[in-house]
C-alpha cells in the first residue's frame with residue numbers, strides 16, 4: 001500500500017475536506033449503505049478497510065499521520081442519529097480506547113503525528129488521556145461549550161519502548 005495517512009475510524013468522513021483523498025486509508029468497523037436519514041440529509045460509512053482499531057491489520061510504523069476520532073458517547077440510543085453518525089462506546093470502553101491508542105502508535109512511524117479528537121460531553125478528556133501512553137504536544141478546543149478537543153501527538157524514538 002502506498003498511503004501514508006490513515007483515519008482509523010472514519011465514519012461518514014464529515015471532517016475531511018476531500019472525502020475521497022487517495023492518500024488516506026479510510027477505516028471503520030462499520031459499513032453503512034448510503035441512505036436518507038432525515039429528509040434531504042444523507043449518510044454513509046464506506047471504509048476502504050473494515051477493521052477494528054483495537055487490532056489494526058497494518059504494519060508497525062507504516063503511516064506518517066494517524067487520525068483517531070473514536071466514539072465518545074456511552075449513553076445514547078442505539079437507533080438515534082447521534083449513534084448512527086458517531087457510533088457508541090460499550091461498557092468496556094476503557095480497554096477499547098487504551099488498545100486503540102496503542103494500535104495508533106504502533107502503526108505510526110517514528111516522528112509521525114497522531115491527531116486525536118475528543119468531545120467531552122460524557123467522559124472528561126483527563127480520563128481519556130490517562131489511557132494514552134504518550135503525552136499530547138498541544139491542543140485546541142472548539143464546538144458547542146468548547147467541549148470538542150483536538151490534540152496533536154508525535155511518536156518520539158525514546159517513547160517507543162514504553163509502547164511495547
Ligand SMILES: C[S@@+](CC[C@H](N)C(=O)[O-])C[C@H]1O[C@@H](n2cnc3c(N)ncnc32)[C@H](O)[C@@H]1O
Nearest residue numbers: 009011012013014015029052053069071086087
Ligand atoms: C466519532 S465517529 C467518527 C466521525 C468521523 N471522524 C467523521 O468525520 O465523520 C467514530 C467512528 O468510530 C467507529 N468505531 C467505533 N468503534 C470502532 C472500532 N473498535 N474500530 C473501528 N472503528 C470503530 C464508529 O463506527 C464511528 O463511525
